[in-house]
Amino acid sequence: MKTYKVSLFVLFIIVLTFLSFRSTDEKTAVDKFIVVLDAGHGGKDPGKHSKYGYKEKDIALKVTLQVGAILEKNPNIKVVYTRTTDVFIELKDRPKIANNANADLFVSIHCNAHHTEASGTETYVLAVGNANQNLEVAKAENEVIYLEDDYEKHYKGFDPNSPESFMSILFSQEEYTDQSILLASLIEKNFTSKYNRKSRGVKQASLWVIHQTAMPSVLIETGFVTNREEGAYLNSEKGQNEISTAIANAILEYKHTLDGNVGDFVFKGTTAPATKTAEVPTTSKPTETKPIVNPSIAYKVQIAATSKALDTKPNNFKGLQNITREKEEGLFKYFYGNTSNYETIKLLEEEAVKKGYKSCFIVAFKDGKKISLTDALKTTAN
Incomplete structure (x- = not known):
């Protein structure tokens, strides 16, 4: 017993x-920080193609897999793929994969095409406030709907060729607009500053693949397969290495901007020049940590953005007090806290996350005007 x-x-x-x-x-x-990588097109949908034999679906998949391989080297990041082989994934299922994964980012990777010798990169975020902006791009990326079975039922009458159809999706991603633009800007910056790519800028369009995602989302046009020189670059090992490194490093920079950290792991690539990061001091004496304070800078935590004004009382914001509201580009944005101390605002950001605002992020103002967080910290350092 x-x-x-x-x-x-x-x-x-x-x-x-x-x-x-x-x-x-x-x-x-x-x-873990979850990133969903979406290789555009695939299977019976070749995407853009050119007389030189370059296919968007093949280039997009190779770049996507390389981006994922780089990110997976970081133990704090989990990568989810919408496809890892040459298969056809319905457009409506791509954002579902991201939503089901409770992702922090959705990144869709594509190639461009044009009847001229146009060239350059573009990164798109969802259009908010102007459904007709970049309508031709939206039509081209959305027309894959017609390749799907029962598309009329799945998309409830959505017509990729109709500007009116886009009106219903204007505000679906408004809460994540700022973060999406931040990531898109970092991607374009990495293309130009690290690899001397021609950038056509950060743009907005009504793209179905990112309008249903419940997280910051971008669609990257990595270049034009119809341009003889750029198409060859996109199809080359060197080009794909550089493109994937630029995208992965931008994602890492984005994550650390949200984390408030400096100098995280940055992949240097096999054919790319080394990416500059903040260096850790190597002096034998320990460095004294001083509060990052500048009276001319005001830090706040952006917790939400809506098309309709909400009262800033605590019961509307999960008990958080000291909420302010500002109208910007047709949206009402809500901020928690107001301090010149960067360490204090990071604590407030943590508090907001615990309250359920997992997509919140720090923003900075100087003399009442919004500036980038990087510029704010540089101003403080100087």
Whole structure:
């Protein structure tokens, strides 16, 4: 009997230990920064193609897999793919994959085409406030709908060729507009500053693939397959290495901007010049940490953006107090806190995240005008 009780006790301890490890593993998985990478087109949908034999679906997949391989080197990032082979994924299913993964970012990778020798990169975010902006791009990327079975049922009468059809999706991503633009800007910056690519800029368009995602989302046009020189670059190992490195580093920069960190892991690539990051001091004396304070800079935590004005009382914002509201480009944006101390605003950001505002981020103002967080910290340092 005694032996039986001891065996039960040992079994109980083993089960508790297993559950503890399992709980820790699950928590670690949840805490990871989840990036969904979407290789455009695939299978029966070749996407853009050129007389030189370059196919968008092939280039997009190779670049996407390389971006993922780079990001997966960071233990704090989990990568989810919409496709890893040459298969056809319906447009409506791509954002579903991201939403089901509870992703922090959705990045769709494509190639461009034109009847001229146009060239250059473009990164798109969802249009808010102007459905007709870049309508031709939206039509081209959305027309894959016609290749799907029962598309009339799935898209409820949405017509990729009709400007009116875009009106229903104007505000679906408005909460994430600023973050999407931040990531898009970092991607274009990496293309130009690191690899001397021609950038056509950050643009807005009503793209179905990013309008249903419940997280910051961008669509990258990595270049024109119809341009003889650029098409060859996109199809080359060197070009794909550089493009994937630029995108991955932009994602890492974006994550660290949200984290408020400096000098994280940055992939240097096989054919690319080294990316400059903040260096850790190598002096033998410990450096003294001083509060990052500048009276001319005001830091706030943006927690939401809506098309309709909400009262800033705490019960509208999960109990948070000191909420302010500002109208910008047709949207009402809501901010938590107001301080010149960067360390303080990071604590407030953590508090907002705990309250459920997982997509919140720090913004900076100087003399009442919004400036980039990077410029604010530089101003403080100087």
